Amino acid sequence: MRAPLHISAATLTLAAALALGQMLPRVFGDRLPQTAGTSLLDQVLGEARMTISDTMILKADEYFHGGVRVTDCTHDHAHAANSLDLPGSAHAHEGEHDHHEDEDEARSEAPRRDLWGWVNTRIHIAEHRHVEGDQARELIPWYWAAVRIEPKNVHAYLLCASVVSQDLMNPSEAIHILEEGIRNNPADAELEIDAGCIHLNKLRNSPAAQACFDRAYAKWAQDRDAHGHADGDLKMRILFYLCHLARQRNDTSALDRYFAEAQALGIRSASFIAIQKMAEH
Amino acid sequence: MNTCCRQLAALCALSLRELYRRKDVWVVFTLGILILAPLTAINPYGVAGASRHLSEIALLLIWVSAAIIAISVAGRQFPPEFEHRTIYPMLAKPVSRTTLLAGKFLGAWVASVSATGCFYLAYGLFSGAKMGIWFPAVFCQAFALHVGFLTLVTALSLLGSFCLTPPANLTVCGVVVGGMFAIGQRLPDMTAGHPAALRALARLIYVAAPHVEFFDLRRRVIHEWGPVGWQVAVAVLLYAVVYAGACLLLAGWIFRRKKC
Numbered sequence: 250m251r252a253p254l255h256i257s258a259a260t261l262t263l264a265a266a267l268a269l270g271q272m273l274p275r276v277f278g279d280r281l282p283q284t285a286g287t288s289l290l291d292q293v294l295g296e297a298r299m300t301i302s303d304t305m306i307l308k309a310d311e312y313f314h315g316g317v318r319v320t321d322c323t324h325d326h327a328h329a330a331n332s333l334d335l336p337g338s339a340h341a342h343e344g345e346h347d348h349h350e351d352e353d354e355a356r357s358e359a360p361r362r363d364l365w366g367w368v369n370t371r372i373h374i375a376e377h378r379h380v381e382g383d384q385a386r387e388l389i390p391w392y393w394a395a396v397r398i399e400p401k402n403v404h405a406y407l408l409c410a411s412v413v414s415q416d417l418m419n420p421s422e423a424i425h426i427l428e429e430g431i432r433n434n435p436a437d438a439e440l441e442i443d444a445g446c447i448h449l450n451k452l453r454n455s456p457a458a459q460a461c462f463d464r465a466y467a468k469w470a471q472d473r474d475a476h477g478h479a480d481g482d483l484k485m486r487i488l489f490y491l492c493h494l495a496r497q498r499n500d501t502s503a504l505d506r507y508f509a510e511a512q513a514l515g516i517r518s519a520s521f522i523a524i525q526k527m528a529e530h
Numbered sequence: 531m532n533t534c535c536r537q538l539a540a541l542c543a544l545s546l547r548e549l550y551r552r553k554d555v556w557v558v559f560t561l562g563i564l565i566l567a568p569l570t571a572i573n574p575y576g577v578a579g580a581s582r583h584l585s586e587i588a589l590l591l592i593w594v595s596a597a598i599i600a601i602s603v604a605g606r607q608f609p610p611e612f613e614h615r616t617i618y619p620m621l622a623k624p625v626s627r628t629t630l631l632a633g634k635f636l637g638a639w640v641a642s643v644s645a646t647g648c649f650y651l652a653y654g655l656f657s658g659a660k661m662g663i664w665f666p667a668v669f670c671q672a673f674a675l676h677v678g679f680l681t682l683v684t685a686l687s688l689l690g691s692f693c694l695t696p697p698a699n700l701t702v703c704g705v706v707v708g709g710m711f712a713i714g715q716r717l718p719d720m721t722a723g724h725p726a727a728l729r730a731l732a733r734l735i736y737v738a739a740p741h742v743e744f745f746d747l748r749r750r751v752i753h754e755w756g757p758v759g760w761q762v763a764v765a766v767l768l769y770a771v772v773y774a775g776a777c778l779l780l781a782g783w784i785f786r787r788k789k790c
Contacts, residue, residue: 312582316753365741368769369715371762372744374755383579390583393574413575422576 290398302399306408309391314377385416396430403437406430410443420451436472438483441465445490455494462490485511485520492527504528537625538633545637546644549603555645558595559652565591570660581660582752588656589748592649593676600642600680601703604687607634608785609696631688631782639684643677650676668757672747675763678770679745683707685774686740689781692788707742714743740773 274281290298311318380387392409395402406426414423427444434440445461448454465487473479488511495503508528511521549555569584611617620630650673658664683703690699713720714736721732744766747758757763 312753315755316749365736366715368741368744368762368766372747372758372766374749374753386577386580387582389577390572390574390580409575413577417577419577426575 294398298399299402302395302402302405305391305395305398306402306405309388309395309408312388312391313380313385315374315380317374317377319377380416382416385412388412389417396433400433403430403434403439406434406440407443410447414447414451420447423447424452436468438465438468438472438487441468442483442486442490449490449494455497458490459494462487462494466491481514481516482518482520485514485516485518485524489520489524492524496527534629537623537629538636541630541633542637542640545603545607545634545641548606549599549641549645554599554602555648558591558599558645559648562588562591562595562649562652566656581657584660585653585657585752586748588653589751592646592653593746593748595649596642596646596676596680597683597704597707599645600638600683601687601700601707603641604635604638604684605691605696605699605703607638607688608691627785628782631778631785635684635688635778638688639681642680642684646676646680647673663754666754668747668750668755671757671763672751675745675747675758675766678767679742681774682740682742682745682770682777685777685781689777689784692781692784706739710739710742711746714739714741741769744769 294301307318389409389412392405392412395405396409399405406429410423410426410430413426414420424444424447427440427447430440431437431444441461441464445458445465448461449458466484469479469484469487488507492504492507492511495501495507505528508524511524514521566584566588569587574580608617611620621627625633650669654665654669657669686706687699687703690703693699694702717732717736718729721729724732749755750757758766
């Protein structure tokens, strides 16, 4: 007699719990500690997501150096946007790592601190090497994990696209990666610049590149209006590519306009000198 | 001599049977497969052939599992014997305290080495199938040095089991091993700008604590660097044997002073 009573009571309590579970979000809405639609990673990791994502990027950098963490060698600037590459020009980062050879030599000549330190340097890798060509595919899972953990990590998208485009020779996939980045970070101009560079330099698609740089320009202006200040160097890079495309089209009025804007920034960088040369011609 | 060997073999077999009866190894093995199997199926951004991240995760799992098995198996050798008072008939058999200690140590060592061997075999087959390189020299050397690590950790945990309660022993050994892995080589540098007393303490820990990081060849295996010079490997294995010997001598001294 007691067993059916217990089962009925348990069923009723469970039904009440389920009804409350359905009712509470409707009644209290945003006042509940967790809002509807928050991802599982957001709930578990919170603000630590970006830190973990950056750690993944460091891990990829470690893989780039053959498993060794080289603190004073960052490849942040190696992605296409910063290199000011143009079709037919030599890659701006050839010989980028020459300093490492001297650094490694210096390290091997450094006196050993003690017995344990000496054994440790014999056991663990002290020097580093760079992955080349197809081997760069080993970096991709870490970048992939970095953007899965934090889709707002623009840096991870830029580096991943750079590796896929330059080392793995797959610019179309790099464009897909950047498009994913743009979907997740619609206000970011850097992703547009990199996409434009790949369209321009790898896919030889000037109209697509023009569209990317135009969007980058618009996003840069939106960012300036929203925050009251903006990155001048970023605008200079956008203007550099817009100038190049304007010169390709023989659009002298656009070229003059861009040059005037570059002058107004008041930055005398390599990009500005390049723009100046393009405007003179 | 023959009797002593028979006693050692019996104690070894007992530890080995206990480990596999508890099914810890199978749980760890299944967990490893559950973690790795979905990862092998993922081709991030359509890029196939990347395998070093899988090696890294697999070797990390092996190291963590092996350390936990070695510490827990060694730490479990004596406390239950004292608790259930089974140590008395065993010592009355007669088995000398030295033989009992050596047998318990050998048993825990064989058990953890056999479990680690299974993990390495599975990893070797997995990495051979994935990368096409079957049991390279650096892989065999990594296993040999891992055995050295197990020797040291087993002796350390066995010593701890005489001084601490089982949970405290597990925690202290875990902290020592994890701590030395993380900051073992950086201790003097980390305390460089601190007061002299702290620097002296750090120096003492640096000199006396077990340098378990010497046995870690994961980076060489994952990134296909060559093996370590054989003189260095032998020196590191010798370090493990000497350190384990010191721990066992200390454990023997404590065991002899213990009233059973």
